């Protein structure tokens with residue numbers, strides 16, 4: 001098989017309802033979300049033969065979680081693509097299923113940033129670390145890196161802080177319908193612009209929430225999906241890419257989403273105009289703006305005009321984006337947004353989003369994510385999903 | 390009164406890769422050297438012992454005048470760790486006249502001066518004598534201003 005189009009189906013998706021989980025361990029949260037996703041699929045732990053987690057899992061990669069959960073797998077991955085991991089893993093699981101390496105794969109994420117200290121810097125630092133002492137690795141977080149992008153976008157294309165704020169406003173209007181959302185108050189453009197500047201031009205409300213919790217997905221062979229009799233989301237296209245400040249050549253006007261999107265659209269045989277719903281990574285408001293451009297929902301430089309005046313609000317806008325409230329208002333568990341992006345896309349395809357934000361007749365959904373620093377080194381993954389009959 | 394972004398930012402001391410010794414030796418003298426690939430005839434950033442474009446190891450470490458232009462910037466107003474007491478400070482991408490773009494702090498700069506397109510020059514800073522001399526940029530003073 002030379003394509004992953006149709007190779008696997010997401011039959012289970014579960015988002016932990018908690019956003020502050022004092023007293024829980026990471027392993028417990030993994031168990032809760034894996035159990036929830038398997039129950040959603042109508043499967044049990046004995047059916048699982050593929051397991052995917054990221055490097056933040058407790059213990060030494062996947063093995064300690066598989067022991068804890070009582071899984072017996074023939075295919076595992078415990079890699080690291082930051083928040084893009086779980087979207088990429090849908091493709092990785094489909095590739096493993098297509099190659100006959102497993103039939104029922106579980107992808108799990110858990111994070112407890114509210115009461116666990118962030119992981120220490122790697123013992124063996126990046127070879128660039130001596131030259132990047134001022135940035136992300138210097139200890140003041142990713143906001144400034146994304147602020148560099150936002151400033152340049154404003155300079156090149158006339159994008160305004162008000163337009164960026166509209167991304168947050170749309171997410172808050174969606175989150176108002178999500179009782180589990182971390183922030184459920186509808187905010188205005190003025191609220192965003194009135195919140196403290198963290199790294200100029202990004203305000204506090206341009207930044208995603210920091211939440212505990214997690215989520216899990218069950219990705220299976222199409223034959224398994226057919227036996228379950230539950231609406232699922234079949235993988236139509238998958239693309240991955242990365243972009244670095246290669247040799248010192250920096251172009252902030254596009255991200256690796258452009259390439260991962262091209263690959264996913266080509267594999268699916270569709271284009272942006274065919275997409276009914278999009279889950280776009282929203283670590284910051286500028287992240288969404290660039291994703292809209294890179295994934296072809298608007299022209300380069302037009303992101304600001306696309307999102308303003310409620311452009312991303314389901315029902316009344318130009319494109320329904322992040323109808324769960326996204327990372328900006330609902331959930332960004334463990335500082336990793338990709339899992340919830342897939343989960344809301346599955347809800348939309350099943351018709352199980354909140355009625356106020358459900359896209360009528362949603363057939364094709366896109367989920368896209370970026371990991372690490374969009375202004376410098378980052379990963380991107382994009383998948384396109386279709387509702388099963 | 391205008392905000393001012395002063396010198397005196399933290400200068401950590403990560404382990405130095407031996408293949409970048411020419412860069413650090415020059416930095417100790419207050420000079421910025423860039424690795425130029427002799428096959429590609431271009432400089433690259435960040436320094437390493439081979440060219441990331443062609444893989445070639447025939448490099449010339451040549452002294453740069455350190456002049457560049459602010460490509461984009463942010464005034465950071467919330468930070469943790471050793472940076473917490475230094476806000477507000479400036480993070481920027483600076484495109485050197487030699488053609489590579491470098492992430493660094495801009496220091497000795499006022500809010501009025503700070504803009505995309507600002508002409509800057511390389512300076513090295515270190516808080517402790519055991520720290521690395523860290524590359525930073527400061528606005529060109531009037532007599533120095535010249536076009537690239």
Ligand SMILES: [Zn+2]
Nearest residue numbers: 426429440443
């Ligand atoms: Zn070369």
